[in-house]
Amino acid sequence: MPPTTRRMSFPRVVIERDTDSEESSSEEEEEPQNFDHEVEVEVEVEVEEEEVIENEKEAKVLEDVKKKGKAPITISLKKVCKVCKQTGHEAGFKGATYIDCPMKPCYLCKMPGHTTMTCPHRVSMEHGVVPARKRSTRSPLDFVFERQIRTNVPKIKPAFVVPDQVDCAVIRYHSRRVTCLEFHPTNNHILLSGDKKGQLGVWDYDKVHEKTVYSNIHSCILNNMRFSPSNDGTLYAASSDGTISCTDLETGMSSALMNLNPDGWHGPSSWRMLYGMDVNADKSLVLVADNIGYLYMMDMRSHNKTGEEILIHKKGSKVVGLQCNPVQPELLLSCGNDHFARIWDMRKLEAQSSLVDLPHKRVVNAAYFSPRSGSKILTTAQDNRIRIWDSIFGNLESPSREIVHSHDFNRHLTPFRAEWDPKDPSESLAVIGRYISENYNGAALHPIDFIDTSTGQLVAQVMEPNITTISPVNKLHPRDNVMATGSSRSLFIWRTKDDSELVQEKDERKIILCGKSGKKPKGKFDCGSDDDSDNDTFSPKGKKSKSNKSEAKPSSYTLNKFKTKSTKSSK
DNA sequence: AAAGCATGATTCC
DNA sequence: TGGAATCCCTGCTT
Numbered sequence: 001m002p003p004t005t006r007r008m009s010f011p012r013v014v015i016e017r018d019t020d021s022e023e024s025s026s027e028e029e030e031e032p033q034n035f036d037h038e039v040e041v042e043v044e045v046e047v048e049e050e051e052v053i054e055n056e057k058e059a060k061v062l063e064d065v066k067k068k069g070k071a072p073i074t075i076s077l078k079k080v081c082k083v084c085k086q087t088g089h090e091a092g093f094k095g096a097t098y099i100d101c102p103m104k105p106c107y108l109c110k111m112p113g114h115t116t117m118t119c120p121h122r123v124s125m126e127h128g129v130v131p132a133r134k135r136s137t138r139s140p141l142d143f144v145f146e147r148q149i150r151t152n153v154p155k156i157k158p159a160f161v162v163p164d165q166v167d168c169a170v171i172r173y174h175s176r177r178v179t180c181l182e183f184h185p186t187n188n189h190i191l192l193s194g195d196k197k198g199q200l201g202v203w204d205y206d207k208v209h210e211k212t213v214y215s216n217i218h219s220c221i222l223n224n225m226r227f228s229p230s231n232d233g234t235l236y237a238a239s240s241d242g243t244i245s246c247t248d249l250e251t252g253m254s255s256a257l258m259n260l261n262p263d264g265w266h267g268p269s270s271w272r273m274l275y276g277m278d279v280n281a282d283k284s285l286v287l288v289a290d291n292i293g294y295l296y297m298m299d300m301r302s303h304n305k306t307g308e309e310i311l312i313h314k315k316g317s318k319v320v321g322l323q324c325n326p327v328q329p330e331l332l333l334s335c336g337n338d339h340f341a342r343i344w345d346m347r348k349l350e351a352q353s354s355l356v357d358l359p360h361k362r363v364v365n366a367a368y369f370s371p372r373s374g375s376k377i378l379t380t381a382q383d384n385r386i387r388i389w390d391s392i393f394g395n396l397e398s399p400s401r402e403i404v405h406s407h408d409f410n411r412h413l414t415p416f417r418a419e420w421d422p423k424d425p426s427e428s429l430a431v432i433g434r435y436i437s438e439n440y441n442g443a444a445l446h447p448i449d450f451i452d453t454s455t456g457q458l459v460a461q462v463m464e465p466n467i468t469t470i471s472p473v474n475k476l477h478p479r480d481n482v483m484a485t486g487s488s489r490s491l492f493i494w495r496t497k498d499d500s501e502l503v504q505e506k507d508e509r510k511i512i513l514c515g516k517s518g519k520k521p522k523g524k525f526d527c528g529s530d531d532d533s534d535n536d537t538f539s540p541k542g543k544k545s546k547s548n549k550s551e552a553k554p555s556s557y558t559l560n561k562f563k564t565k566s567t568k569s570s571k
Numbered sequence: 572a573a574a575g576c577a578t579g580a581t582t583c584c
Numbered sequence: 585t586g587g588a589a590t591c592c593c594t595g596c597t598t
Contacts, residue, residue: 099593382580406593411580412594488595
């Protein structure tokens, strides 16, 4: 299947400023940023000329120094690479295209000797995602064996359905970046979102305006949340404040069930945080793990801790992911900062007793069993590789596939996690946001990638000109062809184009602006009042139009800045 | 428009 | 072993 291409036109967008005062709290006064699309102008620097000038300047400096008879002070007037501090090249954005520092290893595959632009993992596919070569550490017998075991995976892969169009959004809904998302297990239009500040958002994206942010549940990062398997109005959340919260979504009442810091703050070295979390319906347990390698279990009925904590990862390292196998709930998968993902048998859980250790080259952000058979494992590591083990019953010595994909660690971003599409019967489609940007007709955009993990092929990359921030948090709906994205502080709901047109009468999107909006509204998502620039087309109208030869795209497509419903905006 | 800040894994000593 | 320096395509503010 060829990669799904970008949409050639974008629908009209209805923007509404949030009127209720439910917006998430935010200390600072906020000002919307500009979003006037300035098309990239390629500045072709005449290097030689510049060098001459610089040399002249340098010579002058040297001359002055000589006159004064003092020891020469080294003043470099040459432009210096901000990455390696050497001259002769410069790293950074040239328009919407990022130029790597050639002295550093490739930002994509991390190998030295080339840059992202010429990375072999990018060249063949134009957009940076290709399969790594399959490792040949397995014998043919392994594959035969594996085929016998994996019986419940369909032989013919159905066509993937990709939600590729933003249907509605809440902009600046959270007061800090979004850290996790969860769809309501039974109510199809409810999206739960957690943020770095510990706030919990509940948004009915069908009735777009129905949204709440709870700000008093946690005091810092909400790392993971799960619904109670026995009561879908109850949500558990694990936070870096060291507590598990249990929230009744009807009443908004919340209680802390576990507190790893009962004595309060005694400095960063003693503060405990909760990261990984899952629920085990069979055993009626909430499983959580902390920042120093321990696993805790809590009974969901009594809300009491059961048993002692168990060291499941290297002491002192974060355990960021926990998941019980969907088919065999006594199988537990964990992953963390010690560069391992591990499989455990919950019937004999103790330190050092893992069934399997899956080594990675860097921190493992996430590890998931496949959603239906539970027999595959998908991990996301900070070495820019997605790894897939095709069968937990087969040879687990090395991953079945490693897919090079840009999802680096950045301390200011929520860690990326590749997640399975729960609706894909073949258990091969996964979604993950992309770190490095693509020059998209002059705008640097960060697509969300859909990857066929059975081949490593990029199935689709979805993006939206108005989302200029990176989208590390993405969740596919368990039943509908819907995807939720958390990008910076905003939430987006994507649908497939056809579905979207069924839902919306016209080709219209509903965008709700939250957060304090300050003075003159102007720019992205915010052309509400007087900023009524009719220039909605986004085309290389630039001055020296020598840019984008390679981007052989239509000369213009409609960007449709998100408009207000108010009378003024539609011309 | 440029600079500053928030702040986590890793490396180095 | 532990603290300091380093970092890199961020996102926001002043």
